[in-house]
Structure formats: structure tokens, C-alpha cells
Amino acid sequence: MxxxxxxxxxxxxxxxxxxxxxxxxxxxxxxxxxxxxxxxGVVTAGAVEKFASGTVTPLPEAKCYLVRNAEGGFLALYRQCTHLSCMVIWERNQFQCPCHGSAFTLAGKVISPPASRPLTRLAVQIENGQVRIDTGKQIKRTKTTAEDFVYPPEQTA
Ligand code: FES
Known part of the structure; x- marks a missing residue:
């Protein structure tokens, strides 16, 4: 050759x-x-009292984290980073993306780019003392507000 x-x-x-x-x-x-x-579809996370205030619970079956803030409100955050869809992890009191370093607050607000949008929310329903997450209802946000949290019927924000 x-x-x-x-x-x-x-x-x-x-x-x-x-x-x-x-x-x-x-x-x-x-x-x-x-x-x-x-x-x-709809995933039942469990009874309201199962989730203490100020906690973050991973729910793999719903592909989200269930946040309960200090006031007792619930927020379900889709686990995909809003930059390029890597899975975020809850660590050191913030959601962190291992791919390019974005970080988000407990409410999903961006505190470190390159992500520019808050984490996507999933609809939360509280019925008969049970917290349910509608994984088919993804709510993309441009900002976070106090109204993103859902409170049990007997409790006001
Ligand atoms: S995919 Fe999360 S920072 Fe890029």
C-alpha cells in the first residue's frame, strides 16, 4: 500500500x-x-403533616422536589435546570446544577447563572389532607412570587 x-x-x-x-x-x-x-399524571406525595416546614423532599416518581417553606406553604419544583435541562440537586440550602454551575433558591429563583429563568413549577393540589402533584401541569416562570406556594385550606399565608 x-x-x-x-x-x-x-x-x-x-x-x-x-x-x-x-x-x-x-x-x-x-x-x-x-x-x-x-x-x-397526578402523584400523591402524602399527608400534609408528613412534610415539616422548611424542608425539601425529593420525589423521584414526580421528577420534582417538594418544598415546604417556613410558613407551611408547598411548592413543587421540576428537577430539570432551566439552562440545558440537567438535573438539579438540593445541597447547602440551594438547588445546584452540576453541569454549568447554576444555583437557585428554595423558591427556585436564580441566584447564579447561566440559567436565566426560575425552576419550573408543577401544579400542587391539597385535598383531604393529601398533597398531590400534577406532573402534567408544568408552569414555566419568568419570576418567582409568594403566590407560587400553595397552602393547606385551613391555613392562610
Ligand atoms: S444545565 Fe444547568 S447550568 Fe447548564
Missing amino acids: KRRDFLVTAWQGMGAIIAAGTGFIGLRYLVSQNEESTSG
Whole structure:
């Protein structure tokens, strides 16, 4: 084999390997996006008194965190970062994104970019003392407000 033919073959082989790798990464990204976008309907988190004030409870079955603020209000935050959809984690009193460093408050407000929007909210219903999360109702926000929290019927904010 001539040197020139060898180099052409080597370049073609490297191109094929790079194309296959890129395709695999793209396919994995698409699959992960589909997994996260699947809605599971209404998920019952549990009785109101099960969640203490000032706590954050991960609810994998609803793909969210259930926040109960110091005043007793509930907020369900979708676990995807609003930058590029990585899964945020609750750590050191804030939601942190391991991908590019965004951070959010307990209410989902951005405290560190590159994310520019608050964490997406899921609709919370409190019926018969049970906290329910409607995973099919994602509420994208441009700002956070006190009205984002849902209070048990017998309690006022
Ligand atoms: S995906 Fe969260 S900061 Fe980029």
C-alpha cells in the first residue's frame, strides 16, 4: 500500500469513528430528553403533616422536589435546570446544577447563572389532607412570587 493510500484510509477511518461517536452522544441526549419529558399524571406525595416546614423532599416518581417553606406553604419544583435541562440537586440550602454551575433558591429563583429563568413549577393540589402533584401541569416562570406556594385550606399565608 502506498503511503498516500494509507493516509487516506487512516483519515477515513478516523472520520468514521468521530461520526459514530457524535451520533451516539446525540442519540443518548435525545433519549434522555424523552425520559424527562414523560408526564406521569397526578402523584400523591402524602399527608400534609408528613412534610415539616422548611424542608425539601425529593420525589423521584414526580421528577420534582417538594418544598415546604417556613410558613407551611408547598411548592413543587421540576428537577430539570432551566439552562440545558440537567438535573438539579438540593445541597447547602440551594438547588445546584452540576453541569454549568447554576444555583437557585428554595423558591427556585436564580441566584447564579447561566440559567436565566426560575425552576419550573408543577401544579400542587391539597385535598383531604393529601398533597398531590400534577406532573402534567408544568408552569414555566419568568419570576418567582409568594403566590407560587400553595397552602393547606385551613391555613392562610
Ligand atoms: S444545565 Fe444547568 S447550568 Fe447548564
